[in-house]
Amino acid sequence: DQQVKQNSPSLSVQEGRISILNCDYTNSMFDYFLWYKKYPAEGPTFLISISSIKDKNEDGRFTVFLNKSAKHLSLHIVPSQPGDSAVYFCAAKGVRRETSGSRLTFGEGTQLTVNP
């Protein structure tokens, strides 16, 4: 039962263009969503997050959009840079369920390649 899914294993874009990474979830108890970035041989690094009370959160070149009715979120990177090439993981948790220890459920990841 994959509660968080990233249906695109890979994405390739040109430098300077927009990268859009997608994520779908099924568990309606999820109310906080995060994106992590991972380079080879390193651990995931937190990128940006969004609460379910919002539909958009922006941080520099990175914007996350949340569509609760569709149970869908996306990460937009504008403009894309070669250094953005990495695996991006979508993750979700139920913040209200504090006894769960803030457990995260991860998607499978999308490999983004930004070509110069």
Add this chain to the structure above:
Amino acid sequence: NAGVTQTPKFRILKIGQSMTLQCTQDMNHNYMYWYRQDPGMGLKLIYYSVGAGITDKGEVPNGYNVSRSTTEDFPLRLELAAPSQTSVYFCASSYPRGDQPQHFGDGTRLSIL
């Protein structure tokens, strides 16, 4: 700024051997977690801890044990290594507040042959 430190970085074990993966954090985080990542898959939660002396099972706990005697350390123990435990293991920590992100170590790549 050490953050979350995992040792060793790489290890090869024989079937049936045991080992402990070490994890320590210097951010005074109450919560700590162990994940495994298999090729092409997301991270799966093995065990987590909300404070010293308190641990609980995650999604894939079979074949593993943990302990949390201090705030800083959260070791993961494999008692009888099996080929299915070949994976990359990540330790993470966070503050208790739900909107706080988890911070990850660089992982331990473990092969069981």
